[in-house]
Amino acid sequence: MRGAGYLTGLKNGFMKSPLLSDPRFASLEKMKVGVVCGGFSAERRISLRSGRAVIRALKNVGVRAFPIDPENRRTFMKKIRKADILFLALHGKGGEDGTLQKMLERRRVPFTGSPFAACEKSFNKKISKRHFLRLGVPTPDYAVLDKRNWRRKAAAFPVPYFVKPLDGGSSQGVFLVEDFRGSVEKLRRSITRFGRLLIEKRIVGRELTAGLLGDLKLPIVEIKPSRIFYDYKAKYTTGMTAYEVPARIPAKVARKIQSFAYRVYRDLGLKGFSRVDVMLDQKNRPYVLEVNSIPGLTEFSLLPKAARAVGISFEELCLRVLKAACEPKGKN
Ligand SMILES: Nc1ncnc2c1ncn2[C@@H]1O[C@H](COP(=O)(O)OP(=O)(O)O)[C@@H](O)[C@H]1O
Ligand SMILES: [Mg+2]
Incomplete structure (x- = not known):
């Protein structure tokens, strides 16, 4: 634990957080980051939680960050112009489906995560399942x-x-x-x-999720809901679901799932980060359900949990996602 002196020093700008002293992230120090969250989808509440967590994390390491909610049409464009880069923490329609990405690409505003074309392919489950099958990635009938x-x-x-x-x-x-x-x-x-x-x-068996952070295949998380399946209540009520990272599955099965997830991620053109949801049947055969182009980003969400298991803090995760958005096109 660092003392209060460190935090005061950080706030007053005379001390740099160790993460920003890392040459990988040094260029992020001067950036003003607009964190886009809220929006109009049924996942608005979750997106606001993700956005708050991202802003807190960026501020913790000394990066300037402020919220931008598309719901407020009056200030939306004005706020976008104030930011050097946008961190998209917008889940569901209007966020993960590529609508916003398309508009930002047209205006050449840099943003985190996947480009428009990749979001469009991954968001619609009918389209994404067709892609899984074409790639030889099993998905339920x-x-x-x-x-x-x-x-x-x-x-x-x-x-x-x-x-x-x-x-x-x-x-x-x-x-x-x-x-x-x-x-x-x-x-x-x-x-x-x-x-x-x-x-x-319905695939009867265990539920897993495989996260990608840039080119890094994160350890698999097992989800153990206390309800029939991982429904809204099980996802967002504390104590209703247990999680295990890394999932206790045979190493060979874990590698297979990670390579399926990576194949989907690369082929669909996803960028920065993603999370692929999987069911494992009773014979340990994996089936991909869907891919999330902007996965949950609260400190309790699945991707941050997987990152933490390999020593990547939530702050570092956010910086990696930002950094990837500053890289030339095509790089993860
Ligand atoms: N084919 C399936 N077999 C078993 N469980 C499933 C299946 N499809 C969905 N589920 C359950 O429903 C949840 C939500 O489905 P998912 O396809 O991931 O949609 P969402 O985009 O709403 O997360 C999953 O996390 C899982 O618990
Ligand atoms: Mg899902």
Whole structure:
């Protein structure tokens, strides 16, 4: 633990944090970082938490950072112009789907994470699953329902299966169907709400997630929810889920999952960081569920947990993500 003198010194600008003294990060010292968080998606609350954590971490090491919430249209563009670089901590629609990235690329505003094209490919689960299959990365069998065919397709698909919006996050709108007749009303409401849905074979087994930080394959995290699956409540209620890092799985299986995750990350053109969600069946066969282009960034989130397990603090994680955004295109 460092004493209060260190923090006061840091605040008054006469002491440099050890991280900023590291030549890798020295160039970040003079930057004004706009942390984009909040937004309009159903994940607004989580994004605000991620944003607060990122700002705190950057300030802790002496980097100037301030929040930018797209919800406030009046100040949004003005604030963007004040920043040298944007740290995107915006989850869900409007953030992870590439909308904001497209606008920023057009205006040549530098930002963290993945470019527009990669976000667009990874956010929609139907599109990303097609990519997984093309890459030889296993993903559970699935079908896409629309307003006209949903009843026929949902009745014919073998139970149990998961139902999810094509472009959701934080498990919102996700549910399990064990018997079609018993779930028909829920399916109807869901198709009315979302227009299209993905249904996906349930993989019974263990839940894992594989994080990437630049070119670094982080250790795998095992997620052990105390509920039927890792739903919104299990994700965001303290004590409802246990986590194990590194996951206690055979080394060969762990390497296989990491290489699947990396393949997806590289091929889709993701950059800076990402997190790939995986189910492992009872025969230790992995299936990729989805890839998150802006994973949760609270200090309790999965990617920071995995980084911490290899000695990378949350502060360093944020600096690495920022640094990657300053590198020339194509580099991670
Ligand atoms: N095919 C599946 N088999 C088993 N569990 C699943 C499956 N699909 C989703 N789940 C459960 O639902 C959760 C959310 O699904 P996911 O595809 O990761 O969507 P989200 O984008 O909402 O996180 C997963 O973390 C997992 O617990
Ligand atoms: Mg997920």
